[in-house]
Amino acid sequence: MLYEEDVGMALLQLFPYNRKMDEISESKTPFPHRSRCLYLILYMVAWREEGNVEISERNLDLGTNSKDGATSYAQASIWGKKYFGDNFERLVHVKTIVDPANFFKNEQSIPPLPLSYSVEEKQ
Numbered sequence: 001m002l003y004e005e006d007v008g009m010a011l012l013q014l015f016p017y018n019r020k021m022d023e024i025s026e027s028k029t030p031f032p033h034r035s036r037c038l039y040l041i042l043y044m045v046a047w048r049e050e051g052n053v054e055i056s057e058r059n060l061d062l063g064t065n066s067k068d069g070a071t072s073y074a075q076a077s078i079w080g081k082k083y084f085g086d087n088f089e090r091l092v093h094v095k096t097i098v099d100p101a102n103f104f105k106n107e108q109s110i111p112p113l114p115l116s117y118s119v120e121e122k123q
Contacts, residue, residue, distance in 0.1 A: 008045075008046055009044075009045065009046040010043075010044070010045045010046075011042070011043065011044045011045075012041070012042070012043050013041070013042040013043075014039050014040075014041055015039060015040040015041075015042070016038070016039055017038055017039060017040060026085060026086065026087065027086065027087060027090070029087075030084055030087050030091055031084070031087075032084060032085035032086065032087050033085070059083070059108075060107060060108070062079040062082045062083055062108075063075075063078045063079030063082070063108075064079065064107040064108060065105070065106075065107055065108065065109065065111065071102070071105070071109070071111040072111065073092065073111055073113060075111075076092075076109075076110065076111045079108060080092075080108075080110065083108075088110075091110045092110055092111065092112070092113060093113075094110075095109075095110040095111065095112045096112040096113045099112060100112045
């Protein structure tokens with residue numbers, strides 16, 4: 001089905017998860033989906049348009065940040081908690097320390113908390 005359209009390049013990979021994945025705690029890595037998944041499915045398509053190569057590998061169906069780059073904690077938590085589970089909170093705090101100006105951002109990047117934002121306010 002990936003080759004039904006003339007997209008240039010398509011890739012589908014299945015990564016089997018097994019009991020070894022259950023041995024790693026959900027809080028040890030940002031990706032928490034271990035015991036509930038049989039496979040990780042990676043799908044990617046690439047195409048050339050006006051000299052640019054575009055690659056899509058994010059699951060934007062979960063939700064996205066605002067297109068203008070201004071992303072609030074509340075907006076990002078809609079998709080972030082679905083993807084990162086309980087690790088989302090920890091990742092927000094890391095982002096706030098490492099990249100408080102949100103220089104590194106995309107449709108689904110973790111947002112930093114504003115300096116005046118307290119933990120109580122975001123809940």
